[in-house]
Amino acid sequence: MADTNKTKSHKWEMVIDLDRCTGCEACVVACHAENNIRISGEDEASEGRAINWIRIERYWEGEYPNVQTRFMPVLCQHCDDAPCEPVCPVYASYHTPEGLNAQVYNRCIGVRYCGNNCPYTARQFNWFDPHWDPPLEEQLNPDVTVRQNGIMEKCTFCVQRIRAGKEQAEKEGRPVRDGDIIPACVQTCPTSALVFGDRHDPESRVSQLARQDRAFHLLESQGTHPAITYLKRIA
Amino acid sequence: MNVGRRTLFKLAGAATAGSIIPGCKKEVDRLVPYLLPDDQIVPGVANWYASVCGECAAGCGILVRVMEGRAKKIEGNPDHPVNHGKLCAKGQASLQSLYNPDRLRHPFQREGPRGAGTFVPLKWEEGLQRLAQVLRDGRVPPMMVTRPVSGTLARLLSEFMDSMGGTLYFYAPDAELPLHAAWRESMGGDGAPVYDLAHADYLLSFGAPFLEHWLSPVAMGIAFGQMRQGRATVRGRYVHIEPRMSVTAANADQWLPIRPGSEGMLALGIGQLILDAHRSTAHGQEFERFHRFYGSVRLDEVEHVTGLSREVIVRLAQDFDAARAPVAIGGGSACSQTNGTLSLISINGLNALAHHLGRAPIAQGWCHDEARDDRSIPWLTEQMMFELAEKQDAGAGPVLLLYGCNPLFTMPRAVPIKTLFEQASFVVSFSSFLDETSEYADLLLPDRDALESWGDHVVENPAQTMGLSQPVVTPLYETQQIGDTILELSRRLNLGHGQSKTFYDLLRGRWKTVLADQPHTQTADWFEPEWIELLQQGGLWREPSQAAGPVNFAPSRAFEQARFVGEEPDYPFVLHPYASMALGHGEGANRPWLQELPDTLTTVVWGSWVEVNPRTAKDLGITHGDVVRVISPFGTLTASTVLFPGIHPDVVAMPLGQGHASYGRYAKNRGVNPAELLAPALDSMTGTLAAGATRVRIERTGEKRRLATLERPTMEPSDLIAIDRR
Ligand code: SF4
Numbered sequence A: 001m002a003d004t005n006k007t008k009s010h011k012w013e014m015v016i017d018l019d020r021c022t023g024c025e026a027c028v029v030a031c032h033a034e035n036n037i038r039i040s041g042e043d044e045a046s047e048g049r050a051i052n053w054i055r056i057e058r059y060w061e062g063e064y065p066n067v068q069t070r071f072m073p074v075l076c077q078h079c080d081d082a083p084c085e086p087v088c089p090v091y092a093s094y095h096t097p098e099g100l101n102a103q104v105y106n107r108c109i110g111v112r113y114c115g116n117n118c119p120y121t122a123r124q125f126n127w128f129d130p131h132w133d134p135p136l137e138e139q140l141n142p143d144v145t146v147r148q149n150g151i152m153e154k155c156t157f158c159v160q161r162i163r164a165g166k167e168q169a170e171k172e173g174r175p176v177r178d179g180d181i182i183p184a185c186v187q188t189c190p191t192s193a194l195v196f197g198d199r200h201d202p203e204s205r206v207s208q209l210a211r212q213d214r215a216f217h218l219l220e221s222q223g224t225h226p227a228i229t230y231l232k233r234i235a
Numbered sequence B: 001m002n003v004g005r006r007t008l009f010k011l012a013g014a015a016t017a018g019s020i021i022p023g024c025k026k027e028v029d030r031l032v033p034y035l036l037p038d039d040q041i042v043p044g045v046a047n048w049y050a051s052v053c054g055e056c057a058a059g060c061g062i063l064v065r066v067m068e069g070r071a072k073k074i075e076g077n078p079d080h081p082v083n084h085g086k087l088c089a090k091g092q093a094s095l096q097s098l099y100n101p102d103r104l105r106h107p108f109q110r111e112g113p114r115g116a117g118t119f120v121p122l123k124w125e126e127g128l129q130r131l132a133q134v135l136r137d138g139r140v141p142p143m144m145v146t147r148p149v150s151g152t153l154a155r156l157l158s159e160f161m162d163s164m165g166g167t168l169y170f171y172a173p174d175a176e177l178p179l180h181a182a183w184r185e186s187m188g189g190d191g192a193p194v195y196d197l198a199h200a201d202y203l204l205s206f207g208a209p210f211l212e213h214w215l216s217p218v219a220m221g222i223a224f225g226q227m228r229q230g231r232a233t234v235r236g237r238y239v240h241i242e243p244r245m246s247v248t249a250a251n252a253d254q255w256l257p258i259r260p261g262s263e264g265m266l267a268l269g270i271g272q273l274i275l276d277a278h279r280s281t282a283h284g285q286e287f288e289r290f291h292r293f294y295g296s297v298r299l300d301e302v303e304h305v306t307g308l309s310r311e312v313i314v315r316l317a318q319d320f321d322a323a324r325a326p327v328a329i330g331g332g333s334a335c336s337q338t339n340g341t342l343s344l345i346s347i348n349g350l351n352a353l354a355h356h357l358g359r360a361p362i363a364q365g366w367c368h369d370e371a372r373d374d375r376s377i378p379w380l381t382e383q384m385m386f387e388l389a390e391k392q393d394a395g396a397g398p399v400l401l402l403y404g405c406n407p408l409f410t411m412p413r414a415v416p417i418k419t420l421f422e423q424a425s426f427v428v429s430f431s432s433f434l435d436e437t438s439e440y441a442d443l444l445l446p447d448r449d450a451l452e453s454w455g456d457h458v459v460e461n462p463a464q465t466m467g468l469s470q471p472v473v474t475p476l477y478e479t480q481q482i483g484d485t486i487l488e489l490s491r492r493l494n495l496g497h498g499q500s501k502t503f504y505d506l507l508r509g510r511w512k513t514v515l516a517d518q519p520h521t522q523t524a525d526w527f528e529p530e531w532i533e534l535l536q537q538g539g540l541w542r543e544p545s546q547a548a549g550p551v552n553f554a555p556s557r558a559f560e561q562a563r564f565v566g567e568e569p570d571y572p573f574v575l576h577p578y579a580s581m582a583l584g585h586g587e588g589a590n591r592p593w594l595q596e597l598p599d600t601l602t603t604v605v606w607g608s609w610v611e612v613n614p615r616t617a618k619d620l621g622i623t624h625g626d627v628v629r630v631i632s633p634f635g636t637l638t639a640s641t642v643l644f645p646g647i648h649p650d651v652v653a654m655p656l657g658q659g660h661a662s663y664g665r666y667a668k669n670r671g672v673n674p675a676e677l678l679a680p681a682l683d684s685m686t687g688t689l690a691a692g693a694t695r696v697r698i699e700r701t702g703e704k705r706r707l708a709t710l711e712r713p714t715m716e717p718s719d720l721i722a723i724d725r726r
């Protein structure tokens, strides 16, 4: 790794092992619960307007009886060269020094250029104000903003957890350790298909896994340089 | 138990931290033992409470993040030996049970005719008085039907019913009684099946949905991840046999579609081939029973009945036999046939056989050392419904007490469950929601949510887990824990075991007895600090022991073929109803997160559908989105067609879970309930419903209805996957 000054700079990345992912979708609900993702309802969902920051894509291969299915969790790829960033007229979509593709909600004016330019369909637009039938709103996470109509949103790598992890380490006067910061989807994943960590730390689990032979990136040819490394499913 | 408990904790804790999820400990926030009083709540600071997930019988340990008195997020308890910090989608969504807008907030009594669903509010005092009165006046002993419970609540309920001369039954649509009945005959002993997938190198599943909702899905998911990628040199192979490719089956290296009900037959063939291969050594008394059971079948018959070629069957046998640590698991659709138990004996017998041939023991039965009060409680089967319905006249039946189940929704209409309700002299429900069954009650005495309740949960696993649940928030409404309601009734009826004032006292008392048998300090107040530590920890467990009971293959009957209801010319397809991963048998349908969770294989949200093989659809002249009538000898439903490449052409599948006529705003009047189509076919040995034994036909309606799906036509999925195939 280029940067060895690990107490100072981080580069947050994720590895997704497709040989482990079972399509159980625990990650999807965990993300909704953690990040105040609104409930869309059947009508909006049938318009394709339901919001999921992480989704499980399913591919059928072959024909009966020799059919095979593949699952692929897809979330914002936090690209180093993110196609969504340069097209935003108000710089709402920007890159943080730690490698996160971030969305500044109060800058966003809802032109949706970023969403159209994202090759992974990771960005989702709020076509209406969110609503929770009381008392469902009691569950909302106070650490995460509720997004209103006209705003673009997407996976943040659970930035609130990154912040909390760093603050805690600082309070204890030590560097952030591998495993201190765990996004909600990673936390719950029963098979440990999802692993999160600092690529600037060559010993972190995420760095070790990303060096495996099975590693690949989605749509590599587009030159987006994603922060998510997939590990191929075997067979 | 003879190891000091403190040592136990250390051992168990160290084992978890080292092996599975590093750094999951909640150091940032405080793990507190009891609900904090208002004046001790610090604004903006999160407290974490350990408890037990109440969404299924697996009993995963949870930690709940609470801020300013509100539960915000549920995560797995990293120290818990069942789920090691992980949770399934249902567990993650359980906050939407606590904060569900449609919860019953106080007692109600019926107004108008029974079943009309009109109720008026009532005070607790009046409700308890009323129930005590009807129990006192009852001419026949009362009957209670509950979801399976364990620990202190199981003991209380069974003592309560005993003291009134009544009967307590367990009922759960996913109980898989054939699996447990078969276990006794195929593996011997009274233990609960535990499959150590993490150490298997060859997994042969006959229909078991172990990655969705079967037995202990999170534990299975963790083990599956390890079986695939957790070992440096071994990657376990996995073959799945089932008429339809489930989400679980989609993870197999190979999925083999088979004719419904022929799973046991295939296992017979495999067993016979393995015995043949060991002809020179596999004889003597030990193998006698295997020869008798597996030798009863002809291989060409196996080919004919299963629809698999000889070559495939031989290869399965060879691969199973060649493995160092093979395991055969059966459940789900293999259980839901008229020969369910016999199929399971045949399937599990392969493990017994492998054991005798010296293979590593992956399938083992575990018993708990502590007395299990729930073990002796009978299950309410569909067969018993028929027997009970014959006994009484209308209104002369027992007082019926219902808790934690919805049999009027989950049992087929063709089973006389409704009769039981019509005959009952009085019906009381302790349900937290108004569902199809509680709509039929005379009195509603709503239970608290699991996250507002005290309790314990015994799990039969190698770690001998006893989970502790505690309220993580102040109860939202005027509800009462069922344990407290029962204790109050006992007092009013002078039944003698109402000495404990509250269920909490009873629970504490029981745990004090458990802990008293173990080494502890001899001070007078030894219990309090131990109790606090247990609450913080989430329960009591020990280091997993190695030894399981001996294996004894002793089937009481020979194999039988499955039978189906409906003549083939009129009803050419076998209906394959399956529990939805998110909604289960319907209990998840009132959680908006679960309704909006795309079904992994079809990506449908908020709805019902029928899965048809594309070839079959072509023959029928229907296509994706066409609304069809599904007609069985017992009913008709309409739903949209989904072309599903992973299903046998002679089978059509429908997910269970939708089709509620009640159960709150998110569930009501949405989709259809396939249970309405089912014939009252029963497993020949346990008398439980054979849900996969009904034939149907499909008719076009000419209508088209677009299903709400996540998969959008604008996405070009081939792009994303192209890289993976490279
Ligand atoms: S990292 Fe956080 S925000 Fe992103 S998908 Fe996972 S849970 Fe959602």
Ligand code: SF4
Binding pocket: A020, A021, A022, A023, A024, A025, A026, A027, A028, A056, A073, A188, A189, A190, A191, A192, A193, A194
């Ligand atoms: S929780 Fe893990 S295994 Fe389940 S779908 Fe998500 S990534 Fe896959």
Ligand code: SF4
Binding pocket: B053, B054, B055, B056, B057, B058, B059, B060, B083, B086, B087, B088, B089, B090, B091, B092, B216, B217, B218
């Ligand atoms: S398997 Fe899921 S629903 Fe069952 S106890 Fe565990 S988390 Fe809860």
